[in-house]
Amino acid sequence: MVEQIMDKSFVTKNLSNRDYNNVRFKDVNFSHADLDGIDFENCLFEDCDFSHASLKNASLVGADLRGCDMSYSDISGANMFHSMLENADLTGIVSNEGTKHFRLHCPEKGAFLGYKKCFDFRIVKLLIPADAARTSATANSCRCNKAKVMTIDDMYTDDIYQDAISYVDPNFVYRVGHMVVAKNFNPNRWDDSTGGIHFWMTRKEAEGYM
Secondary structure (H helix, E strand, O other): OOOEEEOOOOOOOOOOOOEOOOEEEEOOEOOOOEOOOOEOOOOEEEOOEOOOOEOOOOEOOOOEOOOOEOOOOEOOOOEOOOOEOOOOEOOOOEOOOOOEOOOOOOOOOOOEEEEEEEHHHEEEEEEEOOOOOEEEOOOOOEEEOEEEEEEEEEOOOOOEOOEEEOOOOOOOEEEOOOEEEOOOOOOOOOOOOOOOEEEEOOHHHHHOOO
16 A cells, blocks of 8 residues: 655655655656665656666566656666566666566566466466467566367365366366467567466466466
8 A cells, every 4th residue: 555645845855775665656756766776666667767777686466557658767675576567668777687577577588388277276287389488577477379288177075077167257168288379469468457367387377376
């Protein structure tokens, strides 16, 4: 829950290593600011400018940055888990190997296995082929445009099934041995809740999906 509101009068100097959890920032100009190590966890940013800002080792966990200007900002070492970047300007943004949850979570190339949970606690094991389009945003969930159904079983009893029904679309049915194709696949990785076959990289994560 957002507890405080900061507007464009907010002073953006000397903010490194400060804590601002659950704060709403509106029309704040953070451009060129030193925000290294800052804690912006679960903050809401409306029309804010982070262009050329330094956000090294910052915590942006759960931060809503949709539509913000992040161009040429430096997020090296930052934690971006579950941050929302839809329609944000990411031109020239700088990241490194220490930046968490910013790069694609699933393999960028080649075939691999994924898992998803369907109605009646059925777990579907999918083979995502090498030529499938795949995306992920800043969480562990991924999406692809097509996959082959390898197995379907009950997550509690291990009973084996031949088909399973999607949570989102009751007309989208997974059948063992068949290729499923999501015609509504959205290639924009930052649009997280959108079209595609949603899956997880591990069975445990799929089982925990609610």
